[in-house]
Amino acid sequence: MGRKEYWELGVDIDGDHRMGAWQIKEVVDLTLPPRKTTKERFVTELGEGVKSADVEVKVTYYPSAKHELVIHKEAKKLTF
Amino acid sequence: MKRFIWICALLLATAPLTVYGEFATLDELAKAYSVDTCRTCHAKVHTEWTSSYHSQSVVHSLGGIRNFIVVGLGQEWKKPVNRDNLMRCMACHAPQLAEASEGLATQVADLIIAAVDEKDGKKKDAAKKEIAKLNVNCIVCHNTKIILEKNLKGDPKPNVYYGPTGKSSPAHRSAKSKEIQTALFCGQCHGIYTPPDGDIIQCNTLYGSYQEAYRGNGGAETCQDCHMLAKNRGHKFPGAYEVEIVKEGVDLDVQAAAIKLTPGKWIPTAIVTVSLTNKAGHRIPDG
Numbered sequence: 001m002g003r004k005e006y007w008e009l010g011v012d013i014d015g016d017h018r019m020g021a022w023q024i025k026e027v028v029d030l031t032l033p034p035r036k037t038t039k040e041r042f043v044t045e046l047g048e049g050v051k052s053a054d055v056e057v058k059v060t061y062y063p064s065a066k067h068e069l070v071i072h073k074e075a076k077k078l079t080f
Numbered sequence: 081m082k083r084f085i086w087i088c089a090l091l092l093a094t095a096p097l098t099v100y101g102e103f104a105t106l107d108e109l110a111k112a113y114s115v116d117t118c119r120t121c122h123a124k125v126h127t128e129w130t131s132s133y134h135s136q137s138v139v140h141s142l143g144g145i146r147n148f149i150v151v152g153l154g155q156e157w158k159k160p161v162n163r164d165n166l167m168r169c170m171a172c173h174a175p176q177l178a179e180a181s182e183g184l185a186t187q188v189a190d191l192i193i194a195a196v197d198e199k200d201g202k203k204k205d206a207a208k209k210e211i212a213k214l215n216v217n218c219i220v221c222h223n224t225k226i227i228l229e230k231n232l233k234g235d236p237k238p239n240v241y242y243g244p245t246g247k248s249s250p251a252h253r254s255a256k257s258k259e260i261q262t263a264l265f266c267g268q269c270h271g272i273y274t275p276p277d278g279d280i281i282q283c284n285t286l287y288g289s290y291q292e293a294y295r296g297n298g299g300a301e302t303c304q305d306c307h308m309l310a311k312n313r314g315h316k317f318p319g320a321y322e323v324e325i326v327k328e329g330v331d332l333d334v335q336a337a338a339i340k341l342t343p344g345k346w347i348p349t350a351i352v353t354v355s356l357t358n359k360a361g362h363r364i365p366d367g
């Protein structure tokens with residue numbers, strides 16, 4: 001349905017995305033800023049004749065590529 | 081009274097030493113920075129620290145440090161693997177390496193590489209076990225890194241342990257430190273970092289976000305308030321890998337509306353609005 005990612009993008013002097021700490025000189029901030037609310041809206045057409053839909057929102061945090069933490073999950077039911 | 085004096089003498093004799101010398105073996109260096117004796121009086125703190133990422137500050141970051149040695153020094157910069165160059169990482173990951181001989185620094189680099197690249201599982205595990213002797217421990221925070229204004233205040237005094245109270249101890253000399261209660265103290269390593277070689281890197285940028293976005297927007301708590309004092313988290317310093325504290329840092333609100341689009345066709349459509357509020361003292365995610 002929809003997906004939004006928040007992350008910090010490290011770049012070197014040339015503006016190239018780099019992973020090594022010794023290479024990163026600036027950070028392009030694509031994260032959630034502190035003391036702020038960030039809003040995302042997802043609009044999804046479900047197709048003619050659909051009578052109901054289950055919506056699940058899952059917030060997942062990845063402290064590293066191999067580590068996944070589901071920090072929030074919320075479900076809603078929509079009827080048409 | 082005689083018994084009391086004897087106990088004190090024993091504790092002083094076994095207290096960890098902040099020796100400023102040059103160590104030729106990893107065991108000698110690890111022994112000089114051993115925190116086993118801290119456990120005698122500070123058992124709870126020691127247990128908390130044991131499960132913290134500070135206690136794994138090298139082994140948890142092996143991949144990145146290995147890449148710096150092999151790719152950064154070896155391929156990009158074409159510079160020698162020596163103590164000064166290793167301190168670029170180790171000034172935060174294991175500051176005690178500053179007291180290693182050049183030979184030991186090279187051994188440490190070899191162990192880090194082996195702990196990542198070694199094909200033989202037993203040798204790889206052995207290298208990991210050995211390199212785990214280096215970490216950020218009691219001595220590093222309560223002595224080595226304690227002075228934030230060295231030009232003004234000089235180096236930390238050897239064998240003095242600095243803390244928020246400066247409470248005297250029969251086991252070691254103590255001193256009160258305001259620094260250790262500040263976010264800047266953590267920011268030494270969890271921030272924009274200037275390594276000993278004078279270069280600038282962005283290894284961990286939390287502190288910049290804390291200063292500019294959190295304090296700048298009215299936030300007043302310190303790193304210690306949330307990661308240490310709240311919920312008696314103590315010296316475990318939970319952070320990005322602990323679901324509870326990450327969850328605390330982000331609030332979720334979901335609003336979902338069912339509508340029908342396009343007059344005549346009336347296509348069922350879901351409009352879902354997701355609001356995430358970052359309640360932490362820094363951007364999320366961050367290092």
